[in-house]
Amino acid sequence: MGYRIGVDVGGTKILILLCREDGAILESRKFASKADKGPRKVMDLICRNLEEILRQQSISWEEVDGLGICVAGFYHMPTGRIISSPNMPGWEGISLTENLGPILHVPLLVENDVNAAAYGEYLFGAGRGKNNILLFTMGTGIGGGLVVNGSIFRGSAGFAGEIGHLPVLPGGPLCGCGRRGCLEALSSGAAIAREGRKLFRENRAGILHEMVKNEEDLEAPHIFKAAEQGDEGALKIIDRAAYYLGLALAAAVNLLNPDVIIAGGGMSQGGHLILTPAESYLRQAAVKPAVEEVEIVPAVLGEKAGAWGMLGLLLPTNEKMGDCL
Template identity: 55%
Template sequence: MTYRVGVDLGGTKILIALAEKNGKILQSKKIPTRANKGPEIILRDLVAEITTLFQVPLEEIEGMGFCMAGYYDRRKGVILGSPNLPGWENYPVEQQLNCLLNFPVIVENDANAAAWGEYVYGAGRGKENLLLVTLGTGIGGALIIDGKLAHGASGLAGEIGHIPILPREGPLCGCGKRGCLEALVSGTAIAREGRALLKTGQQTLLWDMVEEVSLQARDVFDAARQGDRCSLEIIDLAARYLGQGLAMAVNLLNPEMVIIGGGISSERELLLVPLRRYFSQMLIKPMAETVPLVPAELGEQAGVRGILALLDNFLSEKGKKLL
């Protein structure tokens, strides 16, 4: 029996999945991303996990799909950079993985992989044109146009997280610019606003819940669930900025659907309800009436399921060429 491996490398965790040829996931595991160690150590960690975790001989693995957060130039097989993963600038990830492993490897941006997963298995089934946005440590975006992933000239299409919303006075983004959507709406941004709130000394439930240094986005959402006014204001402002960015993209691209994925997307009442309101207000009327904004269905497995589906396409095409 042969197997396939799917990997989703994010800013804080790596999800590794072992799957059958038909894409059914047999086992999966999350391990921390040692982001500050750089690509060489991260990839060695990954290979070590694959060989020990699943207890499957490498010769029984026929291919791996690898997706990660970052700007991936698919023509060159190079990561141009990753705002939340230092040290990956101009890194030949495809070449390095092929050197470390003795089976075929394909590489894709994580948002593209997640979009393909939702298109094949999840919320986007039956649609041919969609926009997916992932909300997590950063913000990713991906486009499917006429049933195909849109990569753009150098593979960077869909980078909605770096639409400038407040380019002059906004906070610094990991990409080096100011006021990007990611710097205003991501989990990192929401946590930053929560810590800034504590520094002001305003009355907030966050004082009773967590110390400033360890505050995360989930703490802001937890306080908002308990009715904390300041936390609700942080989330509402993030929803407004996100609605603005999404409306800009949808007015330009006219997709059939917008899918919201990533860890923060699980906050449906607190985030998605105000987001839908702002999004609808900023769209031109015909699209406000016809373009739904829906939560993703595949959760944290969207990336690995999508990259496994793309791997299947790759191996099938490779097999056809050998006939």
């Protein structure tokens, strides 16, 4: 029987799914990526864990039909090289195929992590039965992936779907990509934390001072918590983030007319505070016929969406896959 392996490499963790031909998941393993130690270390960890999993399952590399790895960052499809990765230092110009291919002796497929997650949700998750989906993930940053007519839409080189870097406020705050006013610089977890720290400095009597002692300890979940308790300053921060998210989604809806928008990432879980107002801003800002049809739904595959997407991409036909839910 053949096997396929999906790997999701992120800034903090790596997730591996080993799947049998009949769709059964034999192993799901998560471990720290140690990305701060550079690409060599990360690739080493991937290889070591793969070897160990196969050994434990008594599977040889000859029985593995395909290995799919998705990575966080700008992945240049035509050359197979990672251009840059915001949370993984030192990956500029790295080719996973060149580095891992000769060691692993197995057909290797590489993809951007959010593209893979979008495909995973499309095949096995919240996008099942739909043809055109937009996935956005909200965490420290904001990622995006598109499935158009049942295939990942990559654009000419693999960079399509980057909703986090849609410019929504000319001259706005500096983004990790080096430009100003991107959605990510206004609505991401990092942006909400930044605004929260500003509030912390300005309002000495505020609720945030009951939560943390030092400004540096303040993260986005504190702001959400404060907003839940009715703190006006926190509510304002979240409403502003929701407004720009709604604008970016409206631009995406007008351009792409998706069937469904899937909200993923850590922040979207407790994110009714931001997603509900974002949806109403979206409905105000997008063209009516396109936005009337679209719904925003939560992602269902969680942190495994990328690895599931890679398993899906490795399949000659999708029907063979089992139901993972």
